[in-house]
Amino acid sequence: MIERRTIPAGGGTGLRLRCGERLRVIDPAGGQSGDLVAFSADGRERLSNGRTFDYCGKIYLSTGDVLWSDRSTPMLTVEADDVGRHDFLYGACTPEMYRIQYGIEAGHANCHDNLSAALRECGIAPEPLPTPFNLFMCVDVAADGRLVFRPPQSRAGDALVLRAEMDLVIAVSARPAATCNGGAPTRPLAIEILGAATGDAA
Amino acid sequence: MIERRTIPAGGGTGLRLRCGERLRVIDPAGGQSGDLVAFSADGRERLSNGRTFDYCGKIYLSTGDVLWSDRSTPMLTVEADDVGRHDFLYGACTPEMYRIQYGIEAGHANCHDNLSAALRECGIAPEPLPTPFNLFMCVDVAADGRLVFRPPQSRAGDALVLRAEMDLVIAVSARPAATCNGGAPTRPLAIEILGAATGDAA
Numbered sequence: 055m056i057e058r059r060t061i062p063a064g065g066g067t068g069l070r071l072r073c074g075e076r077l078r079v080i081d082p083a084g085g086q087s088g089d090l091v092a093f094s095a096d097g098r099e100r101l102s103n104g105r106t107f108d109y110c111g112k113i114y115l116s117t118g119d120v121l122w123s124d125r126s127t128p129m130l131t132v133e134a135d136d137v138g139r140h141d142f143l144y145g146a147c148t149p150e151m152y153r154i155q156y157g158i159e160a161g162h163a164n165c166h167d168n169l170s171a172a173l174r175e176c177g178i179a180p181e182p183l184p185t186p187f188n189l190f191m192c193v194d195v196a197a198d199g200r201l202v203f204r205p206p207q208s209r210a211g212d213a214l215v216l217r218a219e220m221d222l223v224i225a226v227s228a229r230p231a232a233t234c235n236g237g238a239p240t241r242p243l244a245i246e247i248l249g250a251a252t253g254d255a256a
Numbered sequence: 257m258i259e260r261r262t263i264p265a266g267g268g269t270g271l272r273l274r275c276g277e278r279l280r281v282i283d284p285a286g287g288q289s290g291d292l293v294a295f296s297a298d299g300r301e302r303l304s305n306g307r308t309f310d311y312c313g314k315i316y317l318s319t320g321d322v323l324w325s326d327r328s329t330p331m332l333t334v335e336a337d338d339v340g341r342h343d344f345l346y347g348a349c350t351p352e353m354y355r356i357q358y359g360i361e362a363g364h365a366n367c368h369d370n371l372s373a374a375l376r377e378c379g380i381a382p383e384p385l386p387t388p389f390n391l392f393m394c395v396d397v398a399a400d401g402r403l404v405f406r407p408p409q410s411r412a413g414d415a416l417v418l419r420a421e422m423d424l425v426i427a428v429s430a431r432p433a434a435t436c437n438g439g440a441p442t443r444p445l446a447i448e449i450l451g452a453a454t455g456d457a458a
Binding site (some may be wrong): 112198199 | 305311313315345349352385
């Protein structure tokens with residue numbers, strides 16, 4: 055392991071991941087969701103749910119699936135997944151969302167600002183922020199298209215491992231919205247940066 | 257009616273729509289899908305499927321639903337809809353998509369380039385292009401998340417009417433991919449720019 059960090063409840067962090075290195079995102083307490091965005095190290099390519107849906111032919115991604123960039127380059131491969139259910143439809147929560155949906159005027163922690171700040175610290179201009187890969191967030195799509203939130207299926211210690219397919223800047227936020235966490239208050243996430251597996255490109 | 261245009265098969269067009277004005281997109285022959293993107297007239301806000309999914313609580317939009325910007329501003333309201341089924345998941349087709357999915361190396365008409373060129377002609381920097389509202393495109397989401405293409409449900413002459421909730425630049429492309437059109441070759445679309453309804457803001 056190269057590094058381990060805790061992301062405080064409602065907070066975010068940014069990191070660089072070289073091609074072949076792996077990022078493990080852990081839900082230490084269980085039932086917590088997070089947002090992850092990725093940019094190419096040069097800032098020119100960004101994570102794209104639309105391209106990923108197209109190439110994978112599905113909206114729920116898990117072990118073996120690839121997350122693609124908006125320029126049709128593989129960015130990350132899901133190498134392991136204890137949970138098996140994540141969302142890739144919802145935009146990051148924003149101050150405007152808390153105002154419109156919850157009547158909170160200002161000051162609420164939000165993934166948009168967490169991710170944007172973390173990306174800026176890594177030298178990436180984040181705007182417009184792409185739709186995050188919403189780790190552990192569980193949203194069903196009904197036959198008529200309605201979206202139904204369910205609590206994250208992650209249990210304490212469950213993790214997801216993503217392998218970088220190119221040099222990347224990544225930001226992760228521990229979602230502060232109780233809606234995304236089955237009504238529970240937001241809790242920390244943890245990340246581990248792992249070296250390339252033996253035989254992989256470093 | 258302020259103006260009527262035909263969008264040739266596989267082509268695109270750009271236009272300005274003032275707050276309150278309406279855009280009617282017609283499928284003259286039936287079974288043809290199209291891509292639509294919208295930017296605020298100043299280029300600072302762009303159409304956002306993630307925000308729209310969040311505020312509407314569903315992925316299939318039709319009459320009465322609002323399409324939102326990435327800064328949480330209403331952009332367009334669906335005022336009328338003969339078809340009732342559109343897609344808002346897939347990114348615009350790109351040259352890379354034709355290479356990866358169909359082995360076509362270069363030169364295929366594609367919505368990404370059509371929309372980008374039309375936006376540039378209207379003074380908008382399109383990159384990164386947001387996920388379009390894919391008019392008449394019919395994609396089912398299976399319970400396991402798989403995406404299943406079905407032919408567009410539009411019959412000859414069917415149309416969708418969108419009312420601008422702010423001053424906008426809009427681009428529309430007639431999708432060139434047979435996959436999106438039930439296997440049929442691409443056909444033209446038509447658009448009509450309509451004035452504000454009596455009583456609406458002009």
